[in-house]
Amino acid sequence: MNIQVSTEQGHVPVTIMHVDGNIDSKTYEEFQKKAEEAIEAGARYILVDLSHAPFISSAGLRALHQIFNELRARDTTDPVSEEDVLKGISAGTYKSPHLKLLNLSKEARTAFELSGFDMFIETYNNRQAAIDSFKAAN
Numbered sequence: 001m002n003i004q005v006s007t008e009q010g011h012v013p014v015t016i017m018h019v020d021g022n023i024d025s026k027t028y029e030e031f032q033k034k035a036e037e038a039i040e041a042g043a044r045y046i047l048v049d050l051s052h053a054p055f056i057s058s059a060g061l062r063a064l065h066q067i068f069n070e071l072r073a074r075d076t077t078d079p080v081s082e083e084d085v086l087k088g089i090s091a092g093t094y095k096s097p098h099l100k101l102l103n104l105s106k107e108a109r110t111a112f113e114l115s116g117f118d119m120f121i122e123t124y125n126n127r128q129a130a131i132d133s134f135k136a137a138n
Contacts, residue, residue, distance in 0.1 A: 001019065001020065001022065001023070001027040001030060001053075002019075002020040002022030002032060002113070003017055003018065003020070003030070003034045004017075004018040004020075005017055005034065005038055006104070006130050007043075009011070010130055010131040010132050010134055011132065011134060011135045012044070012045050012134050012135065013043075013044075013045065013067070013136045014045045014046070014047050014131050014134050015020050015038050015043035015045065015046045016046075016047045016049055016102075016131075017031075017035060017038070017046060017047070017048045017049065018049045018051075018052070019031065019035065019048060019049065019050055019052065019053040020053070021052070021053060021116050022051040022053060022054060022055040022056070022057070022060075023053055023057065023060030023063065023080070024054045024055060024056070024057040024059055024060055024085050026055055027051040027060075028057070028059040028060050028062065028063040028091055029063075030108070031060065031063050032063040032066055032067065035063075035067045035070075035109065036051075036067075036070065039067075039070055039071065039074065041059055043074070044071065044074060044098060045097075045098055045134040046067065046071065046098065046099050046100075046112070047101070047102055047130050047131065047134070048064070048099070048100075048101050048102065048126070049102045049103060049105055050101060050102060050104050050105065051103040051106055053105070053108065054105045054107060054108065055107055055108060055111075056108045056111050056112065057103060057106075057111075058111075058115075059112065061112070061117060063073075064099070064101075064117065064121070065117075067099055068096055068098075068099050068120070068121065071096070071098035071099055071101060072085070072098065075097075075098065077117070078097075080094075085120075088120075089120045092119065094120055095121070095122050096120055096121050096122070097134070097135070099121055100121065100122045100123070100124060100125050100130055100133060100134070101121060101122070101123045101124070102123070102125070102127060103124075103127075104123055104126060107121070115138075
């Protein structure tokens with residue numbers, strides 16, 4: 001697996017992680033580490049480009065969940081309680097303002113939806129629309 005990280009300016013600076021290869025039990029730690037490095041360096045909005053990642057295993061989904069949690073924990077401008085997030089996910093009213101995915105393969109989308117991650121992480125097929133969807137808290 002290869003991961004390239006870049007930043008694009010939308011409404012806010014968006015860190016884009018371009019993943020080339022599967023995110024599975026052999027590679028999820030590298031993926032998670034790269035995201036954690038970006039977060040430590042100040043990234044608060046991450047778009048994971050999965051155009052070249054045909055498969056995401058349960059280990060990859062766990063890594064995405066960890067990244068989701070870390071970004072939520074770092075949100076000091078508009079923090080939402082764990083209870084409110086869980087209620088929002090159950091009600092279908094909460095989507096992560098900090099983590100979004102781009103260009104999931106059919107197989108990756110199936111795993112993503114079966115695991116319920118689509119209930120709280122938005123996915124896009126258009127790069128610019130994904131970048132534009134990130135907004136700073138008011």
